[in-house]
Amino acid sequence: MTNKIAYILIGLLACGLFSCQEQTEVYEEFVVPGGKTYPGQVINPVVYSGKNRAKIIADKPVDPLVTEVRVFWNFYADSVSVPVNDNDTQVEIVMEGLPENSYSFIIRTYDDKGNISVPMEVFGDVYGADYEKTLVNRTLNSATLNEAGELTLLFGEANVSNGAVGSVVSYINTEGNETLEELAIEESELVITDYASDAKYLTQYVPDSLCIDVFSTGYTPIVDIEGPEDNQEMGAVIAEDE
Numbered sequence: 001m002t003n004k005i006a007y008i009l010i011g012l013l014a015c016g017l018f019s020c021q022e023q024t025e026v027y028e029e030f031v032v033p034g035g036k037t038y039p040g041q042v043i044n045p046v047v048y049s050g051k052n053r054a055k056i057i058a059d060k061p062v063d064p065l066v067t068e069v070r071v072f073w074n075f076y077a078d079s080v081s082v083p084v085n086d087n088d089t090q091v092e093i094v095m096e097g098l099p100e101n102s103y104s105f106i107i108r109t110y111d112d113k114g115n116i117s118v119p120m121e122v123f124g125d126v127y128g129a130d131y132e133k134t135l136v137n138r139t140l141n142s143a144t145l146n147e148a149g150e151l152t153l154l155f156g157e158a159n160v161s162n163g164a165v166g167s168v169v170s171y172i173n174t175e176g177n178e179t180l181e182e183l184a185i186e187e188s189e190l191v192i193t194d195y196a197s198d199a200k201y202l203t204q205y206v207p208d209s210l211c212i213d214v215f216s217t218g219y220t221p222i223v224d225i226e227g228p229e230d231n232q233e234m235g236a237v238i239a240e241d242e
Contacts, residue, residue, distance in 0.1 A: 041107070044059050149195065
């Protein structure tokens with residue numbers, strides 16, 4: 001009986017020591033012998049590209065003493081910082097006004113005593129005017145207006161390899177209002193039932209799967225619309241030839 005009690009006490013003591021060890025290990029990675037403290041780093045940072053900007057989203061550091069996250073680029077010449085609050089689960093940092101380029105971003109955390117974490121490097125792209133110059137509008141194969149006033153647009157393939165994701169058609173409807181219709185990239189036909197005038201279209205692009213902005217070509221006017229009278233004239237020509 002005495003041995004059983006001894007074993008139980010030893011087990012409880014071991015569990016207690018293991019629990020304390022787990023808590024200690026959380027902080028040991030932030031403390032260096034001799035008094036130097038390094039705040040905990042952000043966790044799983046992801047860089048999102050954009051139009052002359054980039055965004056980093058990361059999980060909040062485990063270290064409860066972290067009060068600020070700062071991102072540096074251009075060899076520490078530029079930076080932006082955000083506070084870290086107790087109720088935060090993630091940290092989001094947006095870098096605005098960036099020239100089009102590929103970037104190395106350095107992420108560091110700070111506590112209220114001025115301690116700075118070990119740097120963490122992540123990479124991302126920023127798009128701008130150079131990328132926009134490569135965008136081409138989707139080919140419009142035909143535009144036909146039937147006797148019921150329905151405008152049918154047939155499109156060719158889009159430049160998916162460069163990031164094309166869809167098209168937008170703008171027109172004035174029968175009530176005199178500007179209307180926008182979207183066409184998914186896998187679709188090739190759009191039928192407009194309330195068309196009146198001024199049809200035009202553009203193609204939208206997203207350069208990569210992590211981009212937070214949508215790029216667009218300029219509008220191309222739809223001018224060569226085949227109407228019912230064109231079909232009648234074509235039929236008359238064929239009849240005369242026969």
